[in-house]
Amino acid sequence: MTETTSSQILRDLIEIVGAGHVATGPDAAPWSQEWTGQTQWTPLAVVRPADTQQVSEIVKLANRTGTAIVPVSGNTGLVQGTVAQDVIMLSLDRMSAIRELRADARIAIVEAGAILSRIHDAAEQEGLIFPLFFGARGSAMIGGALSTNAGGSNVVRYGSARHLCLGIEAVLPTGEIVDLMSELHKDNSGYDLRDLLIGAEGTLGIITAAVLKLHPKPLAYATAMVAVPSLNDGLALLNRLQRETGGAVEAFEFMPGIFIEAYLERYPEARAPFDTPHDVNILVEVGALSPRDATPGPDGKVPVAAHLEEVLEGLFEEGKLLDAVVAQSDTQRQEMWARREASASVARLRPNVVDNDIAVPLDKMQALVEGVTARALEIDPGLRPICVAHLGDGNLHFAGWPSTEDPGLQKAVKEAVDAEAIRLGGSISAEHGIGLAKRPSMARYKDPVALMAMRAIKQALDPKGIMNPGKVLPAGDQSVPPST
Amino acid sequence: MTETTSSQILRDLIEIVGAGHVATGPDAAPWSQEWTGQTQWTPLAVVRPADTQQVSEIVKLANRTGTAIVPVSGNTGLVQGTVAQDVIMLSLDRMSAIRELRADARIAIVEAGAILSRIHDAAEQEGLIFPLFFGARGSAMIGGALSTNAGGSNVVRYGSARHLCLGIEAVLPTGEIVDLMSELHKDNSGYDLRDLLIGAEGTLGIITAAVLKLHPKPLAYATAMVAVPSLNDGLALLNRLQRETGGAVEAFEFMPGIFIEAYLERYPEARAPFDTPHDVNILVEVGALSPRDATPGPDGKVPVAAHLEEVLEGLFEEGKLLDAVVAQSDTQRQEMWARREASASVARLRPNVVDNDIAVPLDKMQALVEGVTARALEIDPGLRPICVAHLGDGNLHFAGWPSTEDPGLQKAVKEAVDAEAIRLGGSISAEHGIGLAKRPSMARYKDPVALMAMRAIKQALDPKGIMNPGKVLPAGDQSVPPST
Numbered sequence: 001m002t003e004t005t006s007s008q009i010l011r012d013l014i015e016i017v018g019a020g021h022v023a024t025g026p027d028a029a030p031w032s033q034e035w036t037g038q039t040q041w042t043p044l045a046v047v048r049p050a051d052t053q054q055v056s057e058i059v060k061l062a063n064r065t066g067t068a069i070v071p072v073s074g075n076t077g078l079v080q081g082t083v084a085q086d087v088i089m090l091s092l093d094r095m096s097a098i099r100e101l102r103a104d105a106r107i108a109i110v111e112a113g114a115i116l117s118r119i120h121d122a123a124e125q126e127g128l129i130f131p132l133f134f135g136a137r138g139s140a141m142i143g144g145a146l147s148t149n150a151g152g153s154n155v156v157r158y159g160s161a162r163h164l165c166l167g168i169e170a171v172l173p174t175g176e177i178v179d180l181m182s183e184l185h186k187d188n189s190g191y192d193l194r195d196l197l198i199g200a201e202g203t204l205g206i207i208t209a210a211v212l213k214l215h216p217k218p219l220a221y222a223t224a225m226v227a228v229p230s231l232n233d234g235l236a237l238l239n240r241l242q243r244e245t246g247g248a249v250e251a252f253e254f255m256p257g258i259f260i261e262a263y264l265e266r267y268p269e270a271r272a273p274f275d276t277p278h279d280v281n282i283l284v285e286v287g288a289l290s291p292r293d294a295t296p297g298p299d300g301k302v303p304v305a306a307h308l309e310e311v312l313e314g315l316f317e318e319g320k321l322l323d324a325v326v327a328q329s330d331t332q333r334q335e336m337w338a339r340r341e342a343s344a345s346v347a348r349l350r351p352n353v354v355d356n357d358i359a360v361p362l363d364k365m366q367a368l369v370e371g372v373t374a375r376a377l378e379i380d381p382g383l384r385p386i387c388v389a390h391l392g393d394g395n396l397h398f399a400g401w402p403s404t405e406d407p408g409l410q411k412a413v414k415e416a417v418d419a420e421a422i423r424l425g426g427s428i429s430a431e432h433g434i435g436l437a438k439r440p441s442m443a444r445y446k447d448p449v450a451l452m453a454m455r456a457i458k459q460a461l462d463p464k465g466i467m468n469p470g471k472v473l474p475a476g477d478q479s480v481p482p483s484t
Numbered sequence: 485m486t487e488t489t490s491s492q493i494l495r496d497l498i499e500i501v502g503a504g505h506v507a508t509g510p511d512a513a514p515w516s517q518e519w520t521g522q523t524q525w526t527p528l529a530v531v532r533p534a535d536t537q538q539v540s541e542i543v544k545l546a547n548r549t550g551t552a553i554v555p556v557s558g559n560t561g562l563v564q565g566t567v568a569q570d571v572i573m574l575s576l577d578r579m580s581a582i583r584e585l586r587a588d589a590r591i592a593i594v595e596a597g598a599i600l601s602r603i604h605d606a607a608e609q610e611g612l613i614f615p616l617f618f619g620a621r622g623s624a625m626i627g628g629a630l631s632t633n634a635g636g637s638n639v640v641r642y643g644s645a646r647h648l649c650l651g652i653e654a655v656l657p658t659g660e661i662v663d664l665m666s667e668l669h670k671d672n673s674g675y676d677l678r679d680l681l682i683g684a685e686g687t688l689g690i691i692t693a694a695v696l697k698l699h700p701k702p703l704a705y706a707t708a709m710v711a712v713p714s715l716n717d718g719l720a721l722l723n724r725l726q727r728e729t730g731g732a733v734e735a736f737e738f739m740p741g742i743f744i745e746a747y748l749e750r751y752p753e754a755r756a757p758f759d760t761p762h763d764v765n766i767l768v769e770v771g772a773l774s775p776r777d778a779t780p781g782p783d784g785k786v787p788v789a790a791h792l793e794e795v796l797e798g799l800f801e802e803g804k805l806l807d808a809v810v811a812q813s814d815t816q817r818q819e820m821w822a823r824r825e826a827s828a829s830v831a832r833l834r835p836n837v838v839d840n841d842i843a844v845p846l847d848k849m850q851a852l853v854e855g856v857t858a859r860a861l862e863i864d865p866g867l868r869p870i871c872v873a874h875l876g877d878g879n880l881h882f883a884g885w886p887s888t889e890d891p892g893l894q895k896a897v898k899e900a901v902d903a904e905a906i907r908l909g910g911s912i913s914a915e916h917g918i919g920l921a922k923r924p925s926m927a928r929y930k931d932p933v934a935l936m937a938m939r940a941i942k943q944a945l946d947p948k949g950i951m952n953p954g955k956v957l958p959a960g961d962q963s964v965p966p967s968t
Contacts, residue, residue, distance in 0.1 A: 104723065105847050149672050160670060163647070178933040183845040185877045186644060186914040188633050188683055189922075189930055190956055191938045195679035199672055216727065239588070243700065246732075246773030289730030292791070307776070361667040363589050393669045430670040438673075446673055449662040453945060454675045460944035461937060472674055 006044060009067055013047045013088070016057045021048040021094070031089050034082070035075055035136075036348060041085040043070070048091045052169060052177055052208040058090055059206065059466075060175030068469045071202040073113055073141035077148060078357070079435030081201050081471055090206065092143045098122050099209070106214045107166065107183055112143025112207050119212065128214040131158040135341045143207050149199035151431030153251045153340070156392030157287070158215060160431065162198045167211035170197050173204070173462035183211050196457070201433050202468040204461050218250065218287030219294030222305040223333040224312060227278035227322040231366035234282055234391055237315065238362075241284065244311050248293075248304075251285040252392030253340050256369075262386045263339055266346045273339065274323050282391060283340050284308070343388045347399045354383070354410050355399040358421035359430035362394045368424055372398050375416040380409055395430040396421075418445065434472045443474035490528060493551060497531045497572070500541045505532040505578070515573050518566070519559055519620075520832060525569040527554070532575045536653060536661055536692040542574055543690065543950075544659030552953045555686040557597055557625035561632065562841070563919030565685050565955055574690065576627045582606050583693070590698045591650065591667055596627025596691050603696065612698040615642040619825045627691050633683035635915030637735045637824070640876030641771070642699060644915065646682045651695035654681050657688070657946035667695050680941070685917050686952040688945050702734065702771030703778030706789040707817040708796060711762035711806040715850035718766055718875055721799065722846075725768065728795050732777075732788075735769040736876030737824050740853075746870045747823055750830045755819065758807050766875060767824055768792070827872045831883045838867070838894050839883040842905035843914035846878045852908055856882050859900040864893055879914040880905075902929065918956045927958035 013022045023031070023046040033040040044067075049055045062069040070084035073092045082089070092113040100109040103126040110119060116130075116137040123130045132145060134152035144150075146168065151160045158164060167182035180194050197205055228234050231254070238252050255263075257279045264270060273281055288294040288304035296302050305326060312324045327333040347353045354376075360368045369387070376383050382403025389396040398417050402410050418428045418441045428441040442451070454473055458465075497506045507515070507530040517524045528551075533539045546553040554568035557576045566573070576597040584593040587610040594603060600614075600621040607614045616629060618636035628634075630652065635644045642648060651666035664678050681689055712718050715738070722736050739747075741763045748754060757765055772778040772788035780786050789810060796808045811817040831837045838860075844852045853871070860867050866887025873880040882901050886894050902912045902925045912925040926935070938957055942949075 102847075104719075105845055149676075151670055155670065162676070172933065172937060176933045176936070178937060179931045180934060182911070183909060184843045184911055184914070185846075186635055186639065186843045186874075186879050187911040188913045188915055188917050189911050189926060190918060190934065191688070191941060192633075192646070192676075192679045192683050193934055193937055195676045196941075199674075199676050204675070216731065235588075244774060244776075246777065247700065248730075248774075290728060290732075292728075293730065359668045359670045361589055362669075363586075390670075395670050425667060427666070427668055427671040427673050429672045430668070431672055433672050434674060442673060447663045449656065449660045450664060450674065450677055452660070453656060453662060453677055456944040457675060457680075457941055460940040 005065065009061065009065060009088070010045055012061050013045060013058065016054055016061070017047055017049050021050070022046070031072060031075065031091060034077065034080065036078070039080050039083055041083050043084045043089040044086050046089045046091055048094050050094050052171065055090065055171045055206055055208055056175050056177050058088070059171050059173065062088060062466050063173060063175055063464060066464055066466065068466050070468050071143070071147070071206045073144035074115065074136065074139045076136035076140040077144065077435065078432045079437040081148065081433055081435035083436055092141065092208070095208065101126060103128060105183065108212045108214055109181070109209070110142055110212060111209050112141065114142050116140050116142060116145060123214050124217060127217050129217045130164065130212055130214055132161055132164055135344050142210060142212070146198050146207050146210060147200065147202050148433040149431070151390065151393065151395065153253060153390065155390060156252055157250050162195055164213050165194070165198060165210050166213055168194050168197060168207050169209040170205040170207045173464070173467045178205070181209065181211055199433070201435060201472050203458060203472050204467060216289055218289055219291060220288040220302045220304050221250070221333065222286045222302070222308040223327040223336055224284045224308060224324055225273040225336055226282045226284055226312065226324045227274060228280050228282065228320065229322060231280055231369060231391070233320060234280055235362055235365065236320070237282070238392055240315065241286065241311065245286050245307070248286045248288070249284065249392065250287040251283065253283040254389040254391040255281045255283065255340060256387060257281065259343070259346070259386050259388055260339070262346050262349070263342055266349050267342065270339070271335065273325065273336070276323070278322055283336055340388065343397065347386055350401045352402060352405065352410065353399050354402055354413050355397060356414060356417045357395070357397055357430050357432040358417065358426055358428060359393065359395045360421060360424045360426035364424040364426070365389070365391060365394055365396065368396055368421065368426065371420040371424070372396070372417045375420055376400060376413045379412045379416055380404060383413065393430070415441070436471060439474045489549065493545065493549060493572070494529055496545050497529060497542065500538055500545070501531055501533050505534070506530070515556060515559065515575060518561065518564065523564050523567055525567050527568045527573040528570050530573045530575055532578045534578050536655065539574065539655045539690055539692055540659050540661050542572070543655050543657065546572060546950050547657060547659055547948060550948055550950065552950050554952050555627070555631070555690045557628035558599065558620070558623045560620035560624040561628065561919065562916045563921040565632065565917055565919035567920055576625065576692070579692065585610060587612060589667065592696045592698055593665070593693070594626055594696060595693050596625065598626050600624050600626060600629060607698050608701065611701050613701045614648065614696055614698055616645055616648055619828050626694060626696070630682050630691050630694060631684065631686050632917040633915070635874065635877065635879065637737060637874065639874060640736055641734050646679055648697050649678070649682060649694055650697055652678050652681060652691050653693040654689040654691045657948070657951045662689070665693065665695055683917070685919060685956050687942060687956050688951060700773055702773055703775060704772040704786050704788050705734070705817065706770045706786070706792040707811040707820055708768045708792060708808055709757040709820055710766045710768055710796065710808045711758060712764050712766065712804065713806060715764055715853060715875070717804060718764055719846055719849065720804070721766070722876055724799065725770065725795065729770050729791070732770045732772070733768065733876060734771040735767065737767040738873035738875040739765045739767065739824060740871060741765065742868070743827070743830070743870050743872055744823070746830050746833070747826055750833050751826065754823070757809065757820070757823065760807070762806055767820055824872065827881065831870055834885045836886060836889065836894065837883050838886055838897050839881060840898060840901045841879070841881055841914050841916040842901065842910055842912060843877065843879045844905060844908045844910035848908040848910070849873070849875060849878055849880065852880055852905065852910065855904040855908070856880070856901045859904055860884055860897045863896045863900055864888060867897065877914070899925070920955060923958045
């Protein structure tokens with residue numbers, strides 16, 4: 001892009017949103033790197049529209065001038081999905097309204113820049129939940145969560161972001177606004193554009209608003225830390241608990257002994273889950289949705305907790321558990337969750353963490369953990385693995401501290417981990433998306449006909465290749481406009 | 485198409501599948517009309533491939549010669565989605581295998597021609613269910629159910645067809661096979677092609693196989709017929725029951741008094757649900773997933789049934805119910821379901837039934853029923869409405885017997901019903917799809933930007949317009965190849 005064109009584009013952007021809402025140079029710093037600090041870039045400008053109409057005008061301008069545009073909301077991504085060197089970044093942070101929350105219809109209508117924890121709070125006030133919970137919820141925004149089809153700790157019961165969304169509004173690469181703001185539970189009128197835009201990481205358009213599905217807040221929780229001999233025993237425990245509770249398991253999270261050790265290094269004041277360390281530690285949470293399961297009985301015990309204790313005691317007597325602790329207070333429950341939610345900060349205790357986000361069928365989890373660990377250690381025998389997993393979803397976050405600064409070796413570890421997931425019928429991205437970071441594995445492992453169809457769709461909706469170019473689809477398919 | 489070309493295509497089809505599997509003339513009769521008999525056509529030929537490879541070869545042939553191709557499975561559709569005048573019909577009925585059923589992983593891997601009730605039976609043998617239940621399940625096949633994103637009576641708990649599917653295999657309009665047979669609960673590797681093909685009614689490709697999600701079979705059911713003063717009271721009842729049972733409502737079906745009357749005319753030997761007729765009759769079913777809710781207590785009562793009785797008694801004392809009967813045996817439960825499942829045969833007691841399949845937000849159902857009834861009667865004061873509804877999903881099947889043979893008047897009734905659904909924020913197709921029948925309403929009411937995006941996707945994946953041409957998207961967008 002010539003300098004004249006750039007300054008003309010800046011003037012046009014200011015015309016659309018006002019001078020106070022276009023940041024360049026040092027003012028653009030907050031949008032110039034991933035939150036992990038691992039990747040930096042210099043955007044041409046960061047533009048912060050106030051509403052969907054302004055988003056539409058900005059995208060029309062980008063389309064007319066062939067300027068690439070990268071949407072960003074909370075900037076909590078993990079796959080270099082918002083890298084934006086020399087191009088326009090469009091930040092949705094000013095579009096943060098919760099427009100409407102109708103408790104009877106169990107929906108919330110929100111703008112893309114609404115922060116997850118604000119949506120959580122608004123729902124809670126009505127005795128409802130929006131069950132998309134993960135560590136970054138205090139800064140992650142719903143637009144990015146939908147664009148990456150984010151998951152988190154409650155997918156086992158409520159599904160991923162796409163399952164929590166009834167409708168969206170989006171600005172397509174032409175700048176036109178598509179209204180799919182359905183509040184319906186059934187709507188078979190044409191192709192499922194909603195699910196196409198969800199998970200497309202901003203490459204097919206910018207999600208600007210959404211109709212979210214809310215769920216009743218469990219009336220009580222029963223939370224426990226359980227140690228079992230192996231991950232296969234963990235799967236048996238999950239199936240048993242689902243059967244006993246009628247599918248009421250809200251979370252089923254795996255923390256290996258090696259993670260607990262790293263956690264205690266990072267937070268020396270914290271407590272270990274058990275007096276004796278175990279290899280396979282699982283955080284179990286069961287939710288009571290009916291008053292019958294949540295109302296304390298004559299003995300003062302809440303039925304859902306009493307029942308969980310009873311099931312765990314039975315399993316312990318059968319020799320299927322090594323240890324178990326049921327939280328006796330909300331403080332104890334918070335302590336259990338604090339360990340799991342510290343995973344990102346623990347992993348980043350050292351700057352050059354190698355991490356992956358892989359999924360396999362549930363019955364392959366033990367093979368996966370064993371396989372990836374072995375393959376990673378073959379490549380870097382000094383690597384220290386610190387993985388955690390959403391065990392109930394078959395989703396492993398394999399992370400490790402390499403023993404070397406050699407980026408080639410680190411790359412080799414990541415690739416070996418992806419290869420092992422694929423070998424077990426899995427995916428190279430469970431819940432983080434592809435961005436730039438996982439394109440090599442996309443190229444290597446995704447069905448080539450699927451890639452061809454994705455490219456055809458991208459070309460059809462974004463013929464100029466201006467929307468978040470270079471992301472998701474492996475190279476050779478998108479025209480990144482020249483930028484000098 | 486010239487006669488020479490047609491006979492060459494027939495020879496090529498026979499080459500692919502064998503002479504015994506290409507039907508023409510009278511042999512094609514079973515595929516030459518909708519099951520309702522309302523629409524007839526004469527296909528060029530019906531070809532019945534044995535496997536995905538043959539489907540691929542047939543579609544490649546169609547692509548090469550520019551011949552249109554219409555996929556069909558159980559032929560139980562309701563929107564003229566398989567009309568195939570002078571073109572190839574591809575029937576999936578020979579591809580009916582249930583390839584694999586893994587109870588621990590709760591999945592079934594099936595071919596597109598597997599009949600729903602066979603999948604139901606296979607799942608039940610493992611104590612599981614595939615909860616896609618509707619009247620035509622004895623002949624409907626999974627390929628068609630996915631292609632139309634079918635719904636049915638249990639969507640309130642388990643979702644529609646797309647929510648019951650983890651992965652698909654499909655043949656794209658180029659003839660290439662796309663492998664999306666994921667068994668994963670989380671997979672964010674690129675665009676959601678699965679959900680794009682599901683519900684596309686065969687216009688973007690042919691679904692040939694699927695990985696289906698199975699659910700635990702409820703250990704006991706409690707089923708009741710309830711009469712309430714109004715549909716708004718019905719919604720309050722649903723919310724109350726969901727709260728009391730922790731979301732265990734499996735079905736919540738509305739049958740107005742006018743439907744019960746028509747039912748008793750059609751089946752004179754059948755019984756009415758109540759001694760006194762009521763306007764708003766609801767079939768409620770609650771499922772017990774946990775042993776605690778399903779194991780008879782000291783009094784011999786199954787807790788889930790005792791609990792439903794208790795809740796209904798409380799509501800009756802509060803004056804919120806007019807009447808209620810809880811099924812005391814499986815025979816009584818079957819009798820309750822028989823009424824609801826007779827709706828299609830009742831509606832077709834007279835040949836020229838006018839029917840719609842509309843959805844609105846749950847809190848608009850009463851307004852919808854009142855509105856559509858009033859508008860239909862304005863146009864045809866002699867019309868006799870016989871509607872039923874999946875009340876728990878906000879989905880009304882408005883049907884009526886017109887007092888006139890005038891097709892213009894019948895069309896006007898249908899259009900007025902769609903208009904009323906749209907006015908209340910609803911959809912013109914809840915679970916049947918668009919086909920040919922609903923294209924006028926698609927053209928009129930669907931967001932024009934959404935239509936534009938759908939056309940771009942259709943053009944990108946099927947540039948020759950050979951896949952089920954003319955369906956779903958309103959005219960002017962697809963090149964139907966000339967057929968003489």
